[in-house]
Amino acid sequence: MTDTTKQELKAFSVQADEYGCIVFAKSGIVARRQGANELDTEFSMIESCRRVPALDKYAGVKGGVPWKVLVEEHDWSQECPYCCRRVSNDEPDRVWNDTASQVYCDVECQARQEDVERTWTAEALAKSSNQRNKEVV
Ligand SMILES: [Zn+2]
Numbered sequence: 001m002t003d004t005t006k007q008e009l010k011a012f013s014v015q016a017d018e019y020g021c022i023v024f025a026k027s028g029i030v031a032r033r034q035g036a037n038e039l040d041t042e043f044s045m046i047e048s049c050r051r052v053p054a055l056d057k058y059a060g061v062k063g064g065v066p067w068k069v070l071v072e073e074h075d076w077s078q079e080c081p082y083c084c085r086r087v088s089n090d091e092p093d094r095v096w097n098d099t100a101s102q103v104y105c106d107v108e109c110q111a112r113q114e115d116v117e118r119t120w121t122a123e124a125l126a127k128s129s130n131q132r133n134k135e136v137v
Contacts, residue, residue, distance in 0.1 A: 010056055013050055
């Protein structure tokens with residue numbers, strides 16, 4: 001593919017069994033493939049891939065669609081990093097981090113998670129920040 005300009009890219013919501021993502025592509029089939037890649041799953045495992053015109057404006061935006069927009073305006077849920085519960089916009093006590101990239105069930109989970117992260121940072125400054133890495137003991 002050549003000369004993909006930002007204007008031509010459309011937003012698609014690609015959903016697999018457990019997780020989903022927003023990808024920007026010219027067509028549904030490309031979006032589906034890209035989504036499978038991003039979700040680290042097989043093409044055939046993608047359950048749905050649908051256009052979300054309201055999110056087209058985020059094409060080419062660094063970091064993509066903010067999680068806060070997805071959860072608050074598009075009924076997505078995000079896992080609380082501390083207790084792993086899915087948090088959606090009907091969670092009355094939910095709180096967002098400063099960059100609107102992470103939601104927590106409540107201030108308590110946020111405080112606990114920040115403690116955990118402080119410990120991690122201290123222990124693993126030199127390590128990769130790739131969350132998919134697993135520690136081999
Ligand atoms: Zn939580």
